[in-house]
Amino acid sequence: MSELHTEEMVLNMGPQHPSTHGVLRLQLVTDGEVVREAEPHIGYLHRCAEKIGENVNYVQFVPYTDRMDYLAGMNCNYAFAHAVEQLTDLKVPERAEYIRILVLELNRLASHLVAFGTYGLDIGAFTPFFYAFRERERILDLFEELCGARLTYNYVRIGGVMADLTPGWLGKTKNFIDYFEPKIREYDELLSYNKIFIKRTAQVGVLPADLAIAYGVTGPNLRGSGVKWDLRKEEPYSIYDRFDFDVPVGKGEMGILGDCWDRYMVRIREMRESVKIIRQAMDGIPAEGPVVAEEIGKSVKTKAGELYTRVENPRGEMGFWVVSSGKDTPIRCKVRAPSFCNMSVFKEISRGAMIADLIAIVGSLDIVLGEIDR
Amino acid sequence: MQTWIDNLTGGPPTSPLVYLTFMLGACVSTLGFIAVLALFLIWLERKVAGHMQSRLGPMQVGGWHGWAQSIADGFKLFLKEDITPASADRLLFKLAPYIVFAGSFTAFVVIPWSQRMVIADMNIGIFYVLAITSLVVVGILMAGWASNNKWSLFGAMRGVAQIVSYELPAALSLVAVVMWVGSLKLTDIVGSQAGWFWNWHVFRGFPFFTIGALIYYISALAETNRVPFDIPEAESELVAGYHTEYTGIRFAMFFLAEYANMFLVSAIAAVAYFGGWYTGIPYLDFIPGPIVLVVKALALVFVMMWLRWTLPRLRVDQLMALCWKYMIPIAFFNLIGIGILMLITGRA
Numbered sequence: 058m059s060e061l062h063t064e065e066m067v068l069n070m071g072p073q074h075p076s077t078h079g080v081l082r083l084q085l086v087t088d089g090e091v092v093r094e095a096e097p098h099i100g101y102l103h104r105c106a107e108k109i110g111e112n113v114n115y116v117q118f119v120p121y122t123d124r125m126d127y128l129a130g131m132n133c134n135y136a137f138a139h140a141v142e143q144l145t146d147l148k149v150p151e152r153a154e155y156i157r158i159l160v161l162e163l164n165r166l167a168s169h170l171v172a173f174g175t176y177g178l179d180i181g182a183f184t185p186f187f188y189a190f191r192e193r194e195r196i197l198d199l200f201e202e203l204c205g206a207r208l209t210y211n212y213v214r215i216g217g218v219m220a221d222l223t224p225g226w227l228g229k230t231k232n233f234i235d236y237f238e239p240k241i242r243e244y245d246e247l248l249s250y251n252k253i254f255i256k257r258t259a260q261v262g263v264l265p266a267d268l269a270i271a272y273g274v275t276g277p278n279l280r281g282s283g284v285k286w287d288l289r290k291e292e293p294y295s296i297y298d299r300f301d302f303d304v305p306v307g308k309g310e311m312g313i314l315g316d317c318w319d320r321y322m323v324r325i326r327e328m329r330e331s332v333k334i335i336r337q338a339m340d341g342i343p344a345e346g347p348v349v350a351e352e353i354g355k356s357v358k359t360k361a362g363e364l365y366t367r368v369e370n371p372r373g374e375m376g377f378w379v380v381s382s383g384k385d386t387p388i389r390c391k392v393r394a395p396s397f398c399n400m401s402v403f404k405e406i407s408r409g410a411m412i413a414d415l416i417a418i419v420g421s422l423d424i425v426l427g428e429i430d431r
Numbered sequence: 432m433q434t435w436i437d438n439l440t441g442g443p444p445t446s447p448l449v450y451l452t453f454m455l456g457a458c459v460s461t462l463g464f465i466a467v468l469a470l471f472l473i474w475l476e477r478k479v480a481g482h483m484q485s486r487l488g489p490m491q492v493g494g495w496h497g498w499a500q501s502i503a504d505g506f507k508l509f510l511k512e513d514i515t516p517a518s519a520d521r522l523l524f525k526l527a528p529y530i531v532f533a534g535s536f537t538a539f540v541v542i543p544w545s546q547r548m549v550i551a552d553m554n555i556g557i558f559y560v561l562a563i564t565s566l567v568v569v570g571i572l573m574a575g576w577a578s579n580n581k582w583s584l585f586g587a588m589r590g591v592a593q594i595v596s597y598e599l600p601a602a603l604s605l606v607a608v609v610m611w612v613g614s615l616k617l618t619d620i621v622g623s624q625a626g627w628f629w630n631w632h633v634f635r636g637f638p639f640f641t642i643g644a645l646i647y648y649i650s651a652l653a654e655t656n657r658v659p660f661d662i663p664e665a666e667s668e669l670v671a672g673y674h675t676e677y678t679g680i681r682f683a684m685f686f687l688a689e690y691a692n693m694f695l696v697s698a699i700a701a702v703a704y705f706g707g708w709y710t711g712i713p714y715l716d717f718i719p720g721p722i723v724l725v726v727k728a729l730a731l732v733f734v735m736m737w738l739r740w741t742l743p744r745l746r747v748d749q750l751m752a753l754c755w756k757y758m759i760p761i762a763f764f765n766l767i768g769i770g771i772l773m774l775i776t777g778r779a
Binding site for chain 2: 066068090177180181182183184187188191247248251253254256257411412413414
């Protein structure tokens with residue numbers, strides 16, 4: 058009896074889809090439920106940010122960096138400010154450095170909360186999303202008090218920060234951190250160790266360490282595969298070398314090292330580490346001082362030259378390659394977005410997965426289309 | 432129904448016309464009951480969801496905790512534009528919601544609200560329920576296929592596989608009850624649970640009936656496409672699965688059918704395992720039977736909602752493995768256990 062001839066179906070997932078974390082189009086070739094090929098198509102959110110960077114000056118470009126990884130606006134602001142400060146040899150005041158650490162780590166918390174909440178939603182657990190956003194609301198309230206914005210802050214500027222902390226802000230942050238720390242344990246009880254969640258994410262989308270390094274995967278995705286690499290420890294920037302924190306790494310607790318569960322758990326554990334850093338920063342912040350270097354006005358002149366800086370964003374290594382000719386407008390401002398490289402490995406790790414697993418894999422990579430497309 | 436009409440009118444119906452009128456009246460009242468029930472359950476679901484998610488749910492429409500929200504939503508659905516997708520199979524597309532609804536609605540006629548209040552006290556009662564609820568499978572497949580949308584087809588295929596598979600453990604656990612009672616009639620099944628609550632089937636014949644009740648409840652969750660088995664309409668994957676392309680009244684029919692089905696399986700579980708219209712405490716038997724049954728069914732529906740907002744969903748192959756590799760063997764073990772128990776206690 059001859060074999061039954063079945064055809065493979067070509068299917069489009071997105072760009073409008075509840076679970077692709079933005080406008081991502083996945084072109085699937087499936088054989089029933091099993092996916093033979095899954096090719097991501099990007100570019101639906103391209104806004105010519107880098108081209109614009111060639112036409113505006115450094116100070117004017119800072120708001121554009123917010124909109125790249127819009128869930129980690131402060132971190133993106135900082136990455137660019139850091140690059141320009143190195144080109145101009147600016148000395149950032151001490152108090153500004155501490156404020157920067159505080160907002161960077163709070164933003165890391167907010168970003169990981171979104172990753173956690175939406176991942177639960179993708180897997181089908183509707184409730185953790187609300188709990189995560191309840192906590193995130195309080196963080197956004199803190200940010201709104203500081204700079205007036207909830208998502209696109211433009212707060213970390215070249216040479217320091219936009220304005221000093223409002224009176225009582227440190228007290229509110231301390232209240233929030235005391236309230237938030239026990240919640241992480243609640244998330245573990247509700248979702249992380251739930252048998253169904255483990256069945257959906259363990260041993261799915263396995264990313265071996267060598268493949269991750271080959272594709273340039275960074276951040277919690279790389280650490281989930283067992284590679285202990287965090288730029289805050291390896292190439293400390295700002296004042297991260299003054300703080301004591303661990304770098305959580307995936308250990309293959311649920312079967313295979315580098316599966317979706319490992320990547321998810323690294324983010325949960327990183328939230329605890331961020332809490333530690335915030336507490337230490339609140340203890341160490343100088344009581345008063347300037348918050349921005351004096352030379353900054355509406356524009357800043359840099360030395361001629363080129364420079365690549367990288368920082369540890371919540372999603373991975375964000376790099377800025379700035380080419381300057383000595384004027385106040387860059388010649389070229391190239392952004393190395395972490396999600397772009399993280400997404401490039403998707404085709405490899407999703408072969409042979411089922412459609413439901415694809416959702417789990419995309420969610421575990423925690424991509425933001427804003428920074429993939431820029 | 433016969434006995435009810437007899438008790439009401441003092442004698443058998445005098446003509447087929449009278450009988451027909453009674454039947455029509457019973458069906459219309461059941462339809463009305465289901466409609467109001469679905470409205471209430473949708474509101475309840477949103478409130479339960481809200482409170483579990485640290486928010487409030489509907490609060491505005493109608494004043495007190497948004498009780499009229501469902502009515503407003505139903506009204507809105509009536510006003511929506513009637514779209515049939517281009518190159519969709521028109522007849523199947525339009526027919527599908529009604530078949531799905533009919534599958535649930537027709538099973539309501541055998542539910543015994545009390546000793547004498549049953550629309551049709553068939554002597555194959557429980558067998559009829561299991562058979563007629565299989566009709567929804569046809570409706571779902573029609574909906575998925577006729578939408579001319581690959582994602583709807585996916586949802587429909589998953590749904591069909593799931594429902595057809597999970598009918599087996601459900602039927603097996605109910606067969607155990609039928610064996611014990613000795614009759615397929617639903618009034619007899621409830622009748623054997625008279626008296627104190629430890630006479631309820633779920634507490635008797637330990638541990639087999641308890642396991643049976645659990646198996647039936649889990650299978651019922653799968654039958655009604657509720658989380659953790661809601662992969663056919665997995666919102667985060669397929670938007671809305673087999674009913675993605677439906678709008679307006681057609682979507683309302685699917686929605687209504689889902690909640691009617693939830694109540695139906697909960698009522699059957701209450702009838703088969705949890706004592707039906709008996710309160711479980713003989714001193715409280717003055718409470719009318721229908722109220723007791725509705726309260727029990729609503730409690731089970733509440734547990735369904737509770738599970739929906741707590742658990743993630745299973746992947747389709749894990750779901751099928753659960754059914755075929757775990758639930759069916761356990762259901763068989765259950766059946767054999769009850770048989771042996773019956774032999775030992777001399778009930779056979």
